Structure formats: C-alpha cells, structure tokens
Amino acid sequence: MQYLPYLEQSGFEVRYQALLGQDYVANLATGRGYSRSAIARAYFERMALLARAPDADLIWIYAEAFPYLPASFERLAFRSGKPVVVDFDDAFFHNYDSSPRPLVRALLAGKLQPLLAGAAAACCGNEYLERYAKRFCRRTMLLPTVVDTQLYRPGSNGRGGDEVVVGWIGSPSTWSYMRPLLSVLQSLRAELPVRFRVVGAGTQAKADAFPGLDFVTWSEATEVADVQAMDIGIMPLPDEEWARGKSGYKLIQYMACGLPVVASPVGVNSTIVTDGTDGFLVTDPDAWRSALKRLIVDAALRRQFGRAARARIEADYSLQVHAPRLVGLLQSLAQPAEAARSR
Structure with a gap:
C-alpha cells in the first residue's frame, strides 16, 4: 500500500481488493477469532472478481489469491490473459510443505508453484524467498521489506527517562x-x-x-x-x-x-x-x-x-530507494499488455 503514491505519480491507476478487511487485522492484532462466514464471503467475492477477468493491464498478487485452497483456484489469476506479478515477504509456501498436518502437506505442498510458474515476475522480500521463487518463475526481483523514512524517523521526544x-x-x-x-x-x-x-x-x-x-x-x-x-x-x-x-x-x-x-x-x-x-x-x-x-x-x-x-x-531499506525499482519492473510488464490492448 505504501507504494501506491509512487505508482500513481508514474501513471498507474491502481484498484485494489483486500481479501480480508481492517476488522480482520484488528482481530489478528488482539488474538481474537474471526467470523468464518465473513471469511467465506470474502473468498467468494475474490473468486467472482477474478472469474470476471478484471479489465487491467497488470494483476499484482500479494502472497497468494486463495490461502489454503488448491492451486486450481490460484489459476483464476491468469483468466484475463494479462501479466501477473506475485509479491511475497514471508515463506508462505512453508504453510503447506512444512505443515504439521499430514493432509495439508499431501494436498497443498506444491500449491504456490503453478502461481509462480505462470507469473510474469515475482518480487521477493529476501534471498531465501527468491531462491524458492527462481525454481518456478522466469523473472524475479529481490525487493526487501521497506519503510517510508519520512514517516519512520527518530523521535523528537518520548525517550530519555530514568529507565x-x-x-x-x-x-x-x-x-x-x-x-x-x-x-x-x-x-x-x-x-x-x-x-x-x-x-x-x-x-x-x-x-x-x-x-x-x-x-x-x-x-x-x-x-x-x-x-x-x-x-x-x-x-x-x-x-x-x-x-x-x-x-x-x-x-x-x-x-x-x-x-x-x-x-x-x-x-x-x-x-x-x-x-x-x-x-x-x-x-x-x-x-x-x-x-x-x-x-x-x-x-x-x-x-x-x-x-x-x-x-x-x-x-x-527505504521506500524512497526501492519504489523506483518496483515502478520500473511494473512498467516493463504493463506496457506490452497496454500496447496490445490498444491495437
């Protein structure tokens, strides 16, 4: 989300859909549970969105489209025929191939591989993740986790007490x-x-x-x-x-x-x-x-x-350093698709 202003300044129009909303994040932060019916509704909404083949030049997916569903659901991302970029900053694949539940390992161990294999590029938060992605994806970019250093900066007060x-x-x-x-x-x-x-x-x-x-x-x-x-x-x-x-x-x-x-x-x-x-x-x-x-x-x-x-x-590790790199990658992928659509 912190990249959006840079993308918009570079000519991108960005439409985004979170799978789960801010109330889910709030519950996660406190350890409370979350409505299963709300989760199911969110999954159906995403399925409907991708099944309609969004009118876009580029689809950017964070981590995966459908956590804990088989790889066939991830393939909905390719329905539009437009380039797909996968972005991940955690070893989400270990949720499946190293799961303590035998059934999850048996059914989902390779769940993310077709998504990466079909993606035009993968942005990886560190070298460990990039090594995994390179096994399946033809183009990867090491894009570390960053912060906006204009926002995250040394505080002017609040420290320096007795303790x-x-x-x-x-x-x-x-x-x-x-x-x-x-x-x-x-x-x-x-x-x-x-x-x-x-x-x-x-x-x-x-x-x-x-x-x-x-x-x-x-x-x-x-x-x-x-x-x-x-x-x-x-x-x-x-x-x-x-x-x-x-x-x-x-x-x-x-x-x-x-x-x-x-x-x-x-x-x-x-x-x-x-x-x-x-x-x-x-x-x-x-x-x-x-x-x-x-x-x-x-x-x-x-x-x-x-x-x-x-x-x-x-x-x-600043947004200011890495935003131009991400913009350049997305431009290189989106421009051929945009040119093809205009013909």
Missing part, C-alpha cells in the same frame, strides 16, 4: 519467539533501570507479565510513535524454516527510528544488522543478556549505533 526502554513489536502469532527470552529480561530488570515495551502481542500474552513488562495494543495510527518510545529494539527468532523466510520488518522499523538493535542471526537478520556497528547479533541467553546490558548501561553507544542504524535503512 531505558527495550521494545518489541509484533503480533500474537510471533509472541512465542519472545518467551525463551523472558527470564533474561526479568534478570536484567532486577539489576538495571530498564523497562520492556511489548506492542501487539495480544491479550493472551499477558499471562507472561512481570513487573516492568508493559503491554501496548497495536494500532496502525500509533505504530510509529510506539517504536519511537523505545530505546533499544529486539528481534529474537528460532532457527527454523519459517523464521528463515522472514524479512526483518521489526528490525527495519526500529532502525529507521534510530534505535540500536539486538537480534538472532537467522535469515535476513544477518544481512540487515551489521554486528557491532548498528546492533548485535546473538544466539544463546548469555549473549542476549550481555548485549542488552551493554546497550542499557551505555547511552553513548546507543546513540552511536542508532545513527548507524538510521543510515543503514535510509541507504538500503
């Missing part, structure tokens, strides 16, 4: 990555003037609460301010298939706001963070504790790392 704020932002589905670290955080809280700010973990995560651990409800309207209220950002990850396909959005948010970071060296995290320059890459609990303590007690080091982190995102 250092170590923060995490995510969703209920990723809170499990934080649980192995909680004993480390508690020990730091007992020793140092530090608080922990958790954004978007959902109501169930409050069972893990301890003094000094503050839970904040995620909101799109306050997301940037919530990150700016932190002094250090953290991103623990297990070394697992799904985690290796993640695109480091948390790190990019933190670093764009001028925060030093501590992260697991899993997947793209090792590319985003330059260890010892803008953050620390750590593995075991002792290393996590040592890295966090070093940043908590040393305000000058936090500032030094924070400046380097901000520069890193401006140079390599």
Whole structure:
C-alpha cells in the first residue's frame, strides 16, 4: 500500500481488493477469532472478481489469491490473459510443505508453484524467498521489506527517562519467539533501570507479565510513535524454516527510528544488522543478556549505533530507494499488455 503514491505519480491507476478487511487485522492484532462466514464471503467475492477477468493491464498478487485452497483456484489469476506479478515477504509456501498436518502437506505442498510458474515476475522480500521463487518463475526481483523514512524517523521526544526502554513489536502469532527470552529480561530488570515495551502481542500474552513488562495494543495510527518510545529494539527468532523466510520488518522499523538493535542471526537478520556497528547479533541467553546490558548501561553507544542504524535503512531499506525499482519492473510488464490492448 505504501507504494501506491509512487505508482500513481508514474501513471498507474491502481484498484485494489483486500481479501480480508481492517476488522480482520484488528482481530489478528488482539488474538481474537474471526467470523468464518465473513471469511467465506470474502473468498467468494475474490473468486467472482477474478472469474470476471478484471479489465487491467497488470494483476499484482500479494502472497497468494486463495490461502489454503488448491492451486486450481490460484489459476483464476491468469483468466484475463494479462501479466501477473506475485509479491511475497514471508515463506508462505512453508504453510503447506512444512505443515504439521499430514493432509495439508499431501494436498497443498506444491500449491504456490503453478502461481509462480505462470507469473510474469515475482518480487521477493529476501534471498531465501527468491531462491524458492527462481525454481518456478522466469523473472524475479529481490525487493526487501521497506519503510517510508519520512514517516519512520527518530523521535523528537518520548525517550530519555530514568529507565531505558527495550521494545518489541509484533503480533500474537510471533509472541512465542519472545518467551525463551523472558527470564533474561526479568534478570536484567532486577539489576538495571530498564523497562520492556511489548506492542501487539495480544491479550493472551499477558499471562507472561512481570513487573516492568508493559503491554501496548497495536494500532496502525500509533505504530510509529510506539517504536519511537523505545530505546533499544529486539528481534529474537528460532532457527527454523519459517523464521528463515522472514524479512526483518521489526528490525527495519526500529532502525529507521534510530534505535540500536539486538537480534538472532537467522535469515535476513544477518544481512540487515551489521554486528557491532548498528546492533548485535546473538544466539544463546548469555549473549542476549550481555548485549542488552551493554546497550542499557551505555547511552553513548546507543546513540552511536542508532545513527548507524538510521543510515543503514535510509541507504538500503527505504521506500524512497526501492519504489523506483518496483515502478520500473511494473512498467516493463504493463506496457506490452497496454500496447496490445490498444491495437
């Protein structure tokens, strides 16, 4: 969505349809359930849209058109005969080929392969995803997750109190990555003037609460301010298939706001963070504790790392840098289709 202004400035008219709406996102952020009838209705609406063969020069699909339905439904995207671009920033294919449910693996393991094989191009959030896409798609582009650095920027206030704020932002589905670290955080809280700010973990995560651990409800309207209220950002990850396909959005948010970071060296995290320059890459609990303590007690080091982190995102993970690349790709695909339609 953040690319839309750039696309429109470049002459694209963009019409979009989310499969599920903002109320679904709100429920996801809090861990609440969602109406199955509303989901079924959304699927039927998308089927009807694609079956009508939309009058467009290009169809751009994020991840997949019909989660957990067979590949035959994905082929509806090609009904119009126009180029299709697939864009994904998580290892969605592992939802199927690595599912713990045998029936899902048996029926859907190769679900995304026909979509990628028929696509004119695939935009991939990191090298792990691009390696997968290249097996099926004839044209790929590494398009990292980015933020608008005019929006995500170091805060002018909200930090610098008596306690250092170590923060995490995510969703209920990723809170499990934080649980192995909680004993480390508690020990730091007992020793140092530090608080922990958790954004978007959902109501169930409050069972893990301890003094000094503050839970904040995620909101799109306050997301940037919530990150700016932190002094250090953290991103623990297990070394697992799904985690290796993640695109480091948390790190990019933190670093764009001028925060030093501590992260697991899993997947793209090792590319985003330059260890010892803008953050620390750590593995075991002792290393996590040592890295966090070093940043908590040393305000000058936090500032030094924070400046380097901000520069890193401006140079390599900003909307301003990558929007022209995406525009160029879509123009190269849409123009032949537009010319054919005008003949």
